[in-house]
Amino acid sequence: MNNDKIWLSSPHMGGSEQKFVQEAFDANWVAPLGPNVTGLEQDLEQYLKSDVFVGALSSGTAAIHLGLILLGVKAGDEVICQSMTFSASANPIMYQGATPIFIDSELDTWNMCPKALEAAIRDRISKGKKPKAIIPVHLYGTPYKIEEIRAVADAYEIPILEDSAEALGSRYKGKMCGTFGDIGVLSFNGNKIITTSGGGAIVTSTKALKDRAVFFSTQSRDNAPHYQHSEIGYNYRMSNICAGIGRGQMEVLDKHVDLRRQMRAFYVDIFAEIEGVSVFSTPNEDYFSNYWLSAILVDSNRTNGKTREDFRLFMEQFNIETRPLWKPMHLQPIFAEYPYYGESVSEELFNNGLCLPSGSNLSENEKSRLKSAIITFFKA
Ligand SMILES: *Cc1c(COP(=O)(O)O)cnc(C)c1O
Numbered sequence: 001m002n003n004d005k006i007w008l009s010s011p012h013m014g015g016s017e018q019k020f021v022q023e024a025f026d027a028n029w030v031a032p033l034g035p036n037v038t039g040l041e042q043d044l045e046q047y048l049k050s051d052v053f054v055g056a057l058s059s060g061t062a063a064i065h066l067g068l069i070l071l072g073v074k075a076g077d078e079v080i081c082q083s084m085t086f087s088a089s090a091n092p093i094m095y096q097g098a099t100p101i102f103i104d105s106e107l108d109t110w111n112m113c114p115k116a117l118e119a120a121i122r123d124r125i126s127k128g129k130k131p132k133a134i135i136p137v138h139l140y141g142t143p144y145k146i147e148e149i150r151a152v153a154d155a156y157e158i159p160i161l162e163d164s165a166e167a168l169g170s171r172y173k174g175k176m177c178g179t180f181g182d183i184g185v186l187s188f189n190g191n192k193i194i195t196t197s198g199g200g201a202i203v204t205s206t207k208a209l210k211d212r213a214v215f216f217s218t219q220s221r222d223n224a225p226h227y228q229h230s231e232i233g234y235n236y237r238m239s240n241i242c243a244g245i246g247r248g249q250m251e252v253l254d255k256h257v258d259l260r261r262q263m264r265a266f267y268v269d270i271f272a273e274i275e276g277v278s279v280f281s282t283p284n285e286d287y288f289s290n291y292w293l294s295a296i297l298v299d300s301n302r303t304n305g306k307t308r309e310d311f312r313l314f315m316e317q318f319n320i321e322t323r324p325l326w327k328p329m330h331l332q333p334i335f336a337e338y339p340y341y342g343e344s345v346s347e348e349l350f351n352n353g354l355c356l357p358s359g360s361n362l363s364e365n366e367k368s369r370l371k372s373a374i375i376t377f378f379k380a
Helices: 017-026 035-048 060-070 091-095 114-126 146-155 207-217 240-250 253-271 308-317 345-352 364-379
Strands: 053-057 078-082 099-103 133-135 161-163 183-187 200-204 277-279 294-298 353-356
Touching: 017 035, 017 240, 035 053, 035 200, 035 240, 053 060, 053 207, 060 091, 060 133, 060 161, 060 183, 060 200, 060 207, 078 114, 091 099, 099 114, 114 146, 133 146, 133 161, 200 207, 253 277, 253 294, 253 364, 294 308, 294 345, 308 353, 308 364, 345 353
Parallel strands: 078 099, 078 133, 161 183
Antiparallel strands: 053 200, 183 200, 277 294, 294 353
16 A cells, blocks of 8 residues: 555646636636636636626635725724634734634534624624624535524624635535625635635625726726726736636536545544544534535543544654644734634634545545544554
């Protein structure tokens, strides 16, 4: 058996990506605009099914930044953000000179706790400022508590910027993730469910909002023959080359979702026989997760003292990449000074949780290496 590195999540090409890229070269559309950019946007609009408009951008982070700008977030404002997430959910709040307010997770979905959210909003209002936006995240592809979070947001009339970077292909009650927020965000980074090598998209409910995002993403050029600017611009548009990769990837998106879900089922089978380890599951049938990453919780009281960290180090010896869950933002040195609302749910998830190799391209050989490493560690 070979011992090549098994990655957590690696790019998986479908086959026609190079054809779209070749077309871009043939027509000399080697620029941040062109038929692939428009084509990818249309593919995504069709895929998401709702009446939404999609703007292709250079990254998911850029989409969050422009989303905050579209929602009118300015210096000195407060923006609520799920604490357990990747730092890219929160960094754009800082780009705007605004203040992040972090919220704990709940145990059903590992995402933003609606109760802690409401407590935070009430407290911020009582201190004199109503938050300008709420950023909940569908971690590892599992939808956050869509209805509960929406109810709180509506009660206080605060818009939702939905971070769906990990959840393309996930659904709640049949409706696609990315379409629940006032604005939605997708990512096509190299490790995501589909990739454009690097890229992202903003999802809006009106054409006017999409046009506005595209305007900002192409340096905010006024309508004039010379370069004229009345607003600050950004260079955030997606390249036509990257969009070509994206068009090829759209053809295999549903297949990749299926394969990721099979990877999780593979782990469910293995861990069914192992005491003290649970594989993360959606709370009920309303939730359909793309299971971008399969994640487990290790309860060392029931594993003869074996911890998440022992397991991670063991897997590393076998050249298998695993990763602790996202370290909550309120525990990050750079964000430590900002307000946090909740208990210690996200902290405990971080301490005991681990993401396992979840790619849609893992071979049978790699799967048997994974299985025997897991069994060796927990059964020894
Ligand atoms: C990947 C990711 C992002 C950022 O997307 P990029 O395309 O890498 O900029 C934002 N939020 C979450 C939750 C992510 O996982």
